[in-house]
Amino acid sequence: MSVDGLPVWFDSTWYCQQYPDVAAAGVDPYDHYMHHGVKEGRLPCPLKALEWDGALWQQTDDAAECVQALHHLLEHANPLEASFAGFALGRWYAWKQEWTEASRVLACRPMDDTCLPNHSGPALLEIEADTRSGAFSLAWRKIAQLRAQVPDYKDTFLAVSNLLQATAEQSAGVAGHVQATLQAQRLAWLNNVWLAAGLVPVALRNRQQPLSIDNLDSVRTHRNDAGGPVQRQCSIESATKSATVSGRVPLVSVIVPVFNAGDGVLTALRSLAAQTLRRRFAGALEVIVVDDASTDNTVAVAEAFAAQTPGFRLLRQPENLGAYAARNRGLAEAKGECITVHDSDDWSHPQKLEIQWRGLQQHPEWVACNSYWVRCTSDLVFTSWRMEQGWIYRNTSSLMFRRKVFETLGYWDRVRVEADTEYHYRIQAAFGPQSLGEVLPGVPLAFGRVVPTALTMQSSTHLVTQFSGVRADYRKASEAWHRAASAPEDLYLPETPINRPFWAPVVIIA
Template identity: 40%
Template sequence: MPSDPVRQGDLNDFDPVWYLQTYEDVRAAGMDPLDHYLTLGRAEGRQGAPVQALELDHMLWRGYEAMALPALEALLADGSPRERAVAGWALARWRKEQGDMMGAREAILAFHDGNAGMQTLRHPGPFLLGIQICLTCGDPAGAERILLAGVNRFGPLPDFELGGLLQARFHKADDWELDAYLHRLHGPHGLVPVWLDQMATGPRFDRLRADAGPRLDDRLPEAPPLVSVIVPVFNGARGLATALRGLSAQSWPNLEILVVDDGSSDDSLAIARAAAEEDPRIHVLAHAQNQGAYPARNTGFAAAQGAFITVHDADDWSHPQKIELQIRPLLAEPDLQATVSHWVRVSDDLDMTRWRMEDRWVYRNVSSLMVRAEMRDSLGYWDRVRVNADTEYYYRVIAAFGPQSIREVCPGVPLAFGRTEAQSLTNQSATHLRTQFKGLRRDYMEAAHVWHARRCADQSGLFMPQHPEVRPFRVPAAIGLGDPEGPPSDFDILSASDLFDQDWYRLCHLDVLMADVSPVRHYLSGGARENRDPGPLFSSGGYRRVAGLDEATVPLLHYELEGREAGLPPLPSFPGALADVDEDQPRTLVFAHTSGKTLFGAERSLLGVLERMARRGRNPVVVVPTLRNMAYLNQLLQVSVAVEVLPQIWRHALRRPPLATVQAIQGLISKHRAQDIHVNTLVLDAPLAAARAEGVRSLVHVRELPDQDVALRRNLGSDAASLRRALLDEADGFVATSQPVADWLACPGRVAIRPNSVDEALFEMRFAPKQTLNIALISSNIAKKGIADFLAIARLVAQEKRPVRFRLIGPGTPDLHLMRPLPANVEFRGYAQTPAEALAQADVVMSISKFAESFGRTVMEAMAAGRPVICYDRGAPPSLVENGVSGFVVPADNPRCAANAVLALEAARGQLAVMSDAARIRARYLQEMALQA
């Protein structure tokens, strides 16, 4: 075990809960997460906590600059070495895209200041970006240093040869010097090298050459199949000759090159016809007027005679062995449907122009897709849109045949050079490649993915005619070609709904944001079934109840198709048992934290608060942020005037509470004439903003320990001190669940300590241990509750061969399943509906969470029932348990000490009754505190 100072120092940047949730093998092994990280995980390159800068980088490109940029800037200035490095990478990419090259240089040099960044980003992207930025900023020495470090780290990748080429260009090298770098792109991989024709004139891109060389494999079929290459062109005279020269030099012997001129007004058609006169393999097809790049592809697709068909853009140049490399796997494997190759995007002068650095300059070229001609009959043609149809077709193939149906050939080696044109659709603002994250391209692909998912069970359902009578799915008007649209799909209906706020959905459900899934698609495919709310003004669970919907029905879709016209409420209100009280009596709006599928501490604690309010005539009106447990709703209704359902999003330091939510709460204050607001958690800020606007007193029941909760601080985007200052500014008063919480708030005049109250019937429970002592962990049975430690304790006690049984009381979970088989002395007892049912199965209760509990309701319930408690010295439970009197407080994350405490209790059976009495006395004292006015 590491020493305590070392352990505490590592805990400053270590999140044990996240570590367990992230690494399945650690959960299955039952090791303490920090022990695993210190002894194994760190050396294996595992992260000890999520990297906030990566999450912010993800948000940055998806329309959340206002939140992400300030946080990244703060991490770059004051973050830990790892966070600072990764923030440097994120900001370098962003600043470069914004044209701030000196700022980008400052950021990328922060990444390279030490090794912390490479422990997280294990790809050459930061090195390649650093080379290019340093050269652009006139820092060749910095570029050289980064290049050498990259080669030392990853070896002589083709990307680093391109980096060397950039350096040589910076130093005004002659073409023959650049040839050395171009040669090494392909030569080491057994391919003919590329070089620059020094006798030709024009940009370097147009002087790319390669010897035809021998075919890669002379074992050709007796009749080599014909490959058709479609070359759509519109006003591409500047690069067409270069593209056709590269195709004419291909090593594959049986080739058909179909140039489709899409109504060009320049010399494109003349250039194509002249090339056709010189090479009989070139055939020219001409549109009388411009139709678009994908209709031009479709014209070529319809005319292609080849057994295999691919596309080549009119401004690209291909390595002479590209076609052969792509057809070989298709010939060898009849079940393979398609191949793609990799490319690099460059300028006329061979500068690297990939618009946003990912991991490499050399990456998959979706436009190079080569398919069997039969694909034309099974999946049909490219979609008739202005952009991204090649990507849609790629994923259509995968939807129909599976991800294994497409093979990438020579990954990492550029078999084509793509020329970047400033006027291309990829660089225009409305259709820029950045819109693949948020905007037209993303909207288009999301609609396409929905179509794929609906139709993939039947390949014929994914067939796209060359000239469809109606579109198969709706697309943004800006990229459509005016084709008639069919009836709106469920996806279209929800996308158009004013109650579906996609940004709100992402921020409320961060798993959706980080998974990069369309909110509408997520809601349709599973979110609605989980009663996730699509926006701040529609409750899925509440509407499901008032409309009487089954689990399979999508609530918002039902509302838009039927409920809106029928006048059903999007935000239901349910009258409670106290609904008939005099309206002149004071009412309190009580904002709940959560409403889970099963009832645990947060839900039971709120019920206790409401019962006390009702007894004192304060007439609570409960506002729940979600509604997923109808049994819980029924319990709330028994102790309230009404239950209102209003979806809410957690507070965040870089985001104001949504205006729609604040206004809705103001409406509830007016509707119920509330005199005060009670917020049952610190994570909600909209109620406090509404209370301040309405001049209503607000009180926050703080049930969290932010200074000891890494994950909570990360989710709220704040450090503990800043969060405390915000709370003190926003709320009038506080209730703390324990002394540690009150100590953190540090405002004695405004805070009252109220432990959670428990069911009085627990104090009457019989305590009568039998010969075999039963030790219980009563929890949600997820990793952060310490189930791995519980099993470790059981194994240690088993070694002593004492009559002790260990019982896991709670629901079955994936985490628990991973840890099977359970030790012989451990029983899984399942979920108990009430605390009394759970405690009836226990003689001693353990509280061994891997995070800081702010109170420990299960501890309080156990003590009320006369059960001694063994708890870790973490969070609030140690303030409840009197060590050696009503139980034992043992060092956190130390199963050996906890096992020793179990053995001590088993050996001194006569002390159990004494400890039981002491536990009840302590619990009674805490209960009286909880019940104070």
């Protein structure tokens, strides 16, 4: 403690200067930080580690220099500097796939209630690093600690599934029944995520095949794959019974843009066909698949599926025009009172669309809402390209909006990346922050398949460019357009505008 009785890491003067609302309220700055600031994500003092972390990702300084500075701060006497430096280094090494080094620096972080960042992301990242570097015993111990500290943190359930998968891979030569048991345990942990939220579990489509994103199906039994009763079991019928709103049959349009998606589109379409909204209300779902001039078997797969599934249809672009042009084609054809999008290689939980539609019915002040998701490999190993508070986060692509949004704001921008995010913030600029809602935060209602060839993984448009590069430049330009609007109608974007309403990097213009 310092001479004035405050911790050495708390700077009262800086805190009041940084957060003038605290000074204006006339409250004790340290009391405010401990009772409110920590939960609100405020800092108690300036942090060099935070500055170096920003420079590292924004590429304003040499990466080696930033990493060296963070290593020095890892030994700093201020536990806040040291703890954040450890997290920053661990996150960087994870991004570089240097998992052993990530595990080492994360283990060096000071551990107490004052450490930063003040959320579960560092602990989850350390578990992932231990798992990927083969330190299974350490990973199990840290999972137990995290579950005890934050019982409702759903990411921990996914971490258990990952660790079981890693164990199965290491034990590839053991008896088949052992592998089957590990697989059943993985599925049970995934289902616990949804059961804890009162949602239906899922099952394997084919019990003879391993657990994967392509082998998931809506459950129709009341027992789990391990043979025992599932906790808080609920059938699809009982779960959807409460969805009825004044007996009216809704119509939700789902746009599925596809390009050379033959390997994953069937999984996406099956998950849409299994939606409880569709089963509860006949004719409630309109699924519009828009092929962007694929050269593989995508069209054949989509045509065959649509031919035997009511409410599904296929549109074909005359040439390859990009994902957002394909979305816009579907948007022009959509007839639903609510409209959303589904990526061609993702999987959605059976209740996803119902929950979002119900959210809009229960919140008339919302014009749109999002659900949450998690990214994973095809064999359901969960991860995130850059750790924040966890693997589960808001799914911008899940945006479900009322028809009046389309009528007011028009179409997605015809660029190759970031148009999802731009449309989200365009809605916020036009209708206000209170107009955008979220359903079941922290509960993943979709799995986003990690594909190395996807736009989000390509170097020039990778998600890292949101800090410095084409994504960051595009966001700044789009935000300036939003701010300049004096009325919602000023933000209307036609399907094929003659002139762009704001500048965009040439590399992402479709």
